[in-house]
Amino acid sequence: MTIMLTLSAFSIGIVGAVPLAVGLSSSNILVRLASRLFVDLVRGVPIIVWLFLLKFGIQIGTFKFNPVGAAIVGLGVVSIAYLAEIYRGGLQSVPRGQGEAAHALGLTGGTTFYGVMVPQAFRIVSPSIATYLTGLLKDSSIASTIIVTEMVFQSQAFARQHPTVEGILPYIMVGILYIALSLPVAYLSRRLDSRMRKAVSV
Amino acid sequence: MTWLTEWACYLPQLMSGLGVSLLIAGISIFFGYPLGLVLSLMVTAKNLAVRTLGLAVVEIGRGAPALVILYLFYYGLPKFGIAFESITAACLALTWNSAAYSSEIMRAGLQSVARGQLEASNALGLSQRDTFFRVVMPQGMRSAIPGLMGVAIQMFQGTSLAYGIAVPELMKTAYNIGSQDFNYLQIFTLAGLCYAVISMPATWITVFFEKRMARHT
Numbered sequence: 001m002t003i004m005l006t007l008s009a010f011s012i013g014i015v016g017a018v019p020l021a022v023g024l025s026s027s028n029i030l031v032r033l034a035s036r037l038f039v040d041l042v043r044g045v046p047i048i049v050w051l052f053l054l055k056f057g058i059q060i061g062t063f064k065f066n067p068v069g070a071a072i073v074g075l076g077v078v079s080i081a082y083l084a085e086i087y088r089g090g091l092q093s094v095p096r097g098q099g100e101a102a103h104a105l106g107l108t109g110g111t112t113f114y115g116v117m118v119p120q121a122f123r124i125v126s127p128s129i130a131t132y133l134t135g136l137l138k139d140s141s142i143a144s145t146i147i148v149t150e151m152v153f154q155s156q157a158f159a160r161q162h163p164t165v166e167g168i169l170p171y172i173m174v175g176i177l178y179i180a181l182s183l184p185v186a187y188l189s190r191r192l193d194s195r196m197r198k199a200v201s202v
Numbered sequence: 203m204t205w206l207t208e209w210a211c212y213l214p215q216l217m218s219g220l221g222v223s224l225l226i227a228g229i230s231i232f233f234g235y236p237l238g239l240v241l242s243l244m245v246t247a248k249n250l251a252v253r254t255l256g257l258a259v260v261e262i263g264r265g266a267p268a269l270v271i272l273y274l275f276y277y278g279l280p281k282f283g284i285a286f287e288s289i290t291a292a293c294l295a296l297t298w299n300s301a302a303y304s305s306e307i308m309r310a311g312l313q314s315v316a317r318g319q320l321e322a323s324n325a326l327g328l329s330q331r332d333t334f335f336r337v338v339m340p341q342g343m344r345s346a347i348p349g350l351m352g353v354a355i356q357m358f359q360g361t362s363l364a365y366g367i368a369v370p371e372l373m374k375t376a377y378n379i380g381s382q383d384f385n386y387l388q389i390f391t392l393a394g395l396c397y398a399v400i401s402m403p404a405t406w407i408t409v410f411f412e413k414r415m416a417r418h419t
Contacts (some may be wrong), residue, residue, distance in 0.1 A: 040405060044398035046362035048373060049390060056380065057387035138267035145269075145366055152270060159277055167280035171270060179265035 001150040003181070005140040008072045010133055013079025017051045020080060021087035035084070042081035047142050050074040071143035081134060086128045090121035123196050130189030134182040141178070151177060212379055219375030220396055222289070226371060227358040229293045234300030234357070241305035249347060256305075263302025269363050271295040276367040292364035294372075296357055303329050303353045311346030312338060348412040355404045359397060372396060373413065 023035030042050075054070040063075065094117050102112040144153035155170030244256025263271070276291040286294065315338050323333040365373035376393035380386040 025266065040402050041398055044402040045375070045394040046359040046397055048362045049394045049397060050364060052373075052377070053387070053390040057386075057390050119232065138265075141267035141269045142363065152267070152273070155270075156273065156277070159273075164281065166281075168274070168281045171274040172276045175262065175266035175270045176272065178267055178270065179261065182265060 001148065002137070002140050005068075005071055005075065005143055005148065005150060006133070006137045009075035009079050009140070010136055012072070012076030013083045013136075014129070015180040016076070016081035017087055020084035021091060024084060024088040025091050039081045039084055042078055043085070044169050047074065047078055047139055048145055050078060051142060051146050067148045070146060071148045072141070073104070075136065075140060075143070078139075079132070082132055083129065086125050086132060087121065089128070090125035091117060093124050094120045126196070127189055127193055130185055132187050137182055137185070138178055205277035205388055208385065208388055210264065212389060212392055215379060216372060216375055216392060216396060219370060219372040222362040222369065223358065223364075223371040223373075226292050226361045226364060226369070227308050227354070229353050230296035230300045230361075233293075233297045234353070235300050235304055236296065237301035238304030238308055241301055242309040245305065245309055245369075246312070260302045260305050262300045264306065268295065268299050269366055271298060272363055272367050285344040288364070288367045288369045291367060292361070292369045296360055296364075299360065300353055300357045303356070304350055307346050307353065308342070311349070312342035312343075314345050315341045336385060343419050345415070348408050348415065351404070351411065355408070358404075359401060362397070 014091065018064050020039065023031050026032045026035070051070055051074045054065050055067060058065060071190055097111060098116055098120065100114045102186075107115070140150060141152045143150055146157065147153065151174050155174045158170045159167040241256050243259055244252050247253050247256065272292060273293040275286060275287060275295045279286070279291075289372060319337055319341065320333065325339045328337070359373055364371050364375040365377065368374065372393055376389045380389040
């Protein structure tokens with residue numbers, strides 16, 4: 001459940017952040033301000049508040065979020081905001097001359113963006129994205145507060161049934177599991193990073 | 203309009219919760235920074251045992267979710283006869299968290315001090331103590347400031363997790379009010395705004411500092 005939550009929210013974030021990142025670096029000041037406000041507002045409010053707002057606050061007719069739905073949407077929206085900020089940093093770090101050169105070569109706006117800017121930006125931000133993914137993995141633990149049966153929730157259930165000394169075990173195990181789960185992400189990101197670096201130097 | 207009038211009567215209650223949140227955040231930052239400095243020195247120590255211990259404390263503090271550490275302190279340790287009040291447990295857990303995060307930022311800051319500075323103070327015959335406290339630390343800490351401010355904001359937001367161990371902070375207060383009259387949407391929106399009103403300007407100040415320091419170096 002923890003992995004499912006993390007990956008669903010991450011997929012929402014990684015796609016949804018693209019238009020927002022474009023908005024953040026838009027030349028239209030209104031679009032830029034609106035995106036900036038959205039990002040800062042989402043990041044300025046703790047995740048647990050978003051989850052409770054979605055789980056208990058939203059009721060449209062008979063529609064109500066179930067815990068898992070609320071957790072995925074909540075974590076997804078938060079991911080969109082954080083990843084958009086990371087993308088924006090990446091896009092900004094691509095030298096200006098690249099865009100100008102693409103323009104001079106007569107490339108269209110779309111090709112310039114997707115063929116020239118994005119690949120270079122992605123190379124720069126891929127470590128930050130990996131860091132965010134491990135952060136998201138840990139933040140998914142917050143979903144236990146709205147009764148999503150992920151790792152922390154399960155360990156609490158176990159601890160309640162075992163009120164003796166062994167009741168401390170699940171917390172320690174879960175802590176170690178989180179650290180263990182974030183190791184492969186760190187490893188893969190390092191591999192990806194070094195491979196892309198090689199690709200550039202050729 | 204009705205929202206505003208309802209918010210007005212919720213606000214006093216929420217403010218006492220916000221006070222508790224700020225208190226926990228303040229304590230975890232106040233103790234977290236010095237502990238973080240000690241940890242960052244331990245991690246870079248020559249002694250293997252000291253280094254391993256420091257690394258373990260930092261990696262657990264950063265690698266395990268804050269919520270798990272909170273539960274460990276509040277629900278786990280009492281099984282060994284070590285019981286805390288919920289606020290104390292929250293302060294301890296978040297202090298560990300902030301110490302672990304700030305130690306990494308301080309370590310990066312201290313390591314960013316140019317090597318020549320060390321060699322120069324060595325050549326000038328400064329003692330190791332003077333080298334560290336008068337040369338390395340002032341320069342290293344300066345570059346760590348924006349990162350440390352980020353940790354402070356993160357800690358303030360992290361206090362909302364203390365809801366999980368029934369600390370009467372902002373989130374818990376909001377939940378209690380909400381469960382009385384089921385106005386969850388209003389009350390959580392208001393609680394969210396309380397968090398945002400503090401963390402958003404704090405983030406802007408951090409960004410401002412970051413830009414200013416980038417200009418100077």
